[in-house]
Amino acid sequence: MTAPRILYCHCAYAKVVPEETKQEVLGRLSASGLPFEAVTDLCEMAARKDPALERLADGGPTKIAACFPRAVKWLFFGAGFPISDDGVEVLNMREAPADEIVSGLLGEVEV
């Protein structure tokens, strides 16, 4: 079975995601050696209807570390690149601690 892709949103244009959560998640993701995508700010990309969102939305099973799942789903939709309801899991860095996010992203393969 193919491992889900990982997408990390840095939410750089607002301070709504705790800085320590972002740093912890990003640090452990990069240390894992697994391939992943990181973007500066999904909201900003959605506002520009950035064509790069198509590549991110169209990749099969995906785990997204960002904010509230409802917001992420409709951000992609509003930009014209809806994500599938199946196989996409959104992990909310605004509310969950870094440990929970990282284990959700990396599962058993965490290093």
Place this chain on the structure above:
Amino acid sequence: MSAHRLDGTRIRVVLHDGDADTSQRLETLTALLEDGHSVTCAAAPPDPSDDVVLARFDESTATIRARVEQKIGRVDPEPSPFWKPWFPVIDYDRCTNCMQCLTFCLFDVYGVKEEKIDVQNESNCKTDCPACSRVCPEAAIMFPKYKKGPINGDVVRPEDVQSEAMKVDISTLLGGDLYAALRTRSDEARKRFSTERDESKALLERKRCLKKLKKQLDIPDEVLMTLPSAGDIEERARRAREKAKRRGERSQSVKDKKPTTEDDWGI
């Protein structure tokens, strides 16, 4: 540093290989993301392409930045003005297409696409103003960078949907029985509306409401100062209705023209 080329296209940095320790990896990643670049961490370098800059994890951030600047084609002479990406995001599972947001928003953020409400001018939205989400009777409008739920995208609870209470607040804010005025748009009603009001009392009432609403609804001064008058709202509602009517007529006209017999098809 600006994250895009002069033509507006963006580049992506692909980081691969290299023996960098965890802290160096994190520093490089954070720097590139703060610069506004998308980053792919890959096990192996992809094929080169026009929108990709390849770099190794063990290269210094300065070296990678220089390569990015070279790819972008300029050293940013005039940094782009900072724009906090603040705009409404519609939850179409909840939206009933009532168009209240379109009617309420003064800044033409909303439009209609294929007969559905649509966010069309994101950058017109007033930063930190969630006012349209508060007039939405279904709590279908989100601002993902807002601090509180459900506007930030958190789950909508039954108590979050308080459309009638909100209508009363907005009506008071505008200094009169706005929704009644919208329902009875006859000349007589307009005349009564204008003559029965005590202007100084209305102004005081409006100021009091503005202060209260600013606190309750978290609406910035800039937006409160430019809120529409009852007349403005009425005019916008009229334009929206006309637009919808024209659209309906066009749609009907297309249906009427649709061939129904073989003769109609020219067979």
